[in-house]
Amino acid sequence: MSSEPILELVGVSTDIGQYHILRGVDLNVPANTVTMLLGRNGAGKTTTLRSIMGHWRCHEGRIFFDGVDITKMPTAEIARAGIGYVPEHMGIFSDLTVEENMRLAAIQGPIDSARLDWIFGVFPALKTFWRSAAGTLSGGQKQMLSIARAMIEERKLYLIDEPTKGLAPAIVTTMARALNDLKRQGAAILLVEQNFAVAQALGDYSDVMDDGRIVWSGAMSRLSENAELQQKLMGLSLAGS
Numbered sequence: 001m002s003s004e005p006i007l008e009l010v011g012v013s014t015d016i017g018q019y020h021i022l023r024g025v026d027l028n029v030p031a032n033t034v035t036m037l038l039g040r041n042g043a044g045k046t047t048t049l050r051s052i053m054g055h056w057r058c059h060e061g062r063i064f065f066d067g068v069d070i071t072k073m074p075t076a077e078i079a080r081a082g083i084g085y086v087p088e089h090m091g092i093f094s095d096l097t098v099e100e101n102m103r104l105a106a107i108q109g110p111i112d113s114a115r116l117d118w119i120f121g122v123f124p125a126l127k128t129f130w131r132s133a134a135g136t137l138s139g140g141q142k143q144m145l146s147i148a149r150a151m152i153e154e155r156k157l158y159l160i161d162e163p164t165k166g167l168a169p170a171i172v173t174t175m176a177r178a179l180n181d182l183k184r185q186g187a188a189i190l191l192v193e194q195n196f197a198v199a200q201a202l203g204d205y206s207d208v209m210d211d212g213r214i215v216w217s218g219a220m221s222r223l224s225e226n227a228e229l230q231q232k233l234m235g236l237s238l239a240g241s
C-alpha cells in the first residue's frame with residue numbers, strides 16, 4: 001500500500017460472552033483512503049468497529065491509531081484522539097432536537113459555523129428540521145443526522161457501519177457524496193457497506209472478513225473486476241446483490 005496506515009490492527013481477538021467472535025484480525029487502513037470492510041452477515045465487521053472504539057475489549061492483539069497504541073484507552077479518549085464512529089443503529093437521541101444532537105456531538109467545543117454550513121449544503125434536510133425532535137425525522141434523515149454528527153468536527157478517521165442500509169437510491173447518492181467530501185478533506189474512512197455499487201465507487205482498498213478473520217485484502221478494483229474472487233470470498237456475486 002502506498003501510504004502509512006492511520007489505523008493498524010494486529011492479531012485482534014474479541015470474545016462476546018463465551019463466543020470467540022474475532023480470531024486474530026490483522027487490518028491496515030492507509031491515511032486518506034476509503035477502505036471497505038466486507039463479508040457475509042455475522043463475519044465480524046461490526047464487532048471489529050466496536051473493538052476499535054473500545055466498546056468491546058479485545059483480549060489479544062494491539063490496535064494502533066496514528067502511531068499510538070489505543071488498545072486499552074477509554075472510548076471517550078479514543079474519540080478525542082480523532083476517530084468518528086457512526087454505528088449501524090444510528091446512535092442519535094430521538095427526544096432531542098437535531099440542533100441538540102449536533103451540539104452534543106461536537107466534543108471539542110462550540111460548533112464551527114463554516115463546517116455546519118458545509119453539512120447543511122450536503123444534507124439540506126438537517127437545516128430544515130434543525131429545531132425538530134430527531135425522533136420525528138424519516139429513516140433517511142435520521143441516517144443523515146447520524147453521519148452529520150460524526151462529521152461536525154474534523155476527524156482523521158471515520159468508522160462507518162452500513163450507512164446506506166435501507167435507504168432510497170436518491171439518499172444513497174447523497175450519502176456517497178458526503179463520504180467522498182470527507183475523503184477529499186483528507187480523512188480516512190473504514191466503511192462497512194453491503195451496496196456494491198457504493199463500495200465500488202468509494203473504495204480504494206477492500207478487506208474481506210470471514211469467521212472473525214480478514215481473509216482477503218487488496219485494491220477494491222481487483223475485487224470488483226473479479227466475479228470469481230467475489231464468489232469465493234463472500235459466496236455471492238456482489239455485483240448482482
Ligand SMILES: Nc1ncnc2c1ncn2[C@@H]1O[C@H](COP(=O)(O)OP(=O)(O)OP(=O)(O)O)[C@@H](O)[C@H]1O
Binds near residue numbers: 016017021043044045
Ligand atoms: N451482543 C452480542 N451477543 C452475542 N453475540 C453477538 C453479539 N453481537 C454480535 N454477536 C455475534 O458475533 C458475530 C459477528 O457479528 P457482527 O455484528 O460483528 O457481524 P457483521 O459482520 O457486522 O454482520 P452483519 O452484517 O450481520 O451486521 C455474529 O455471529 C453475531 O451473532
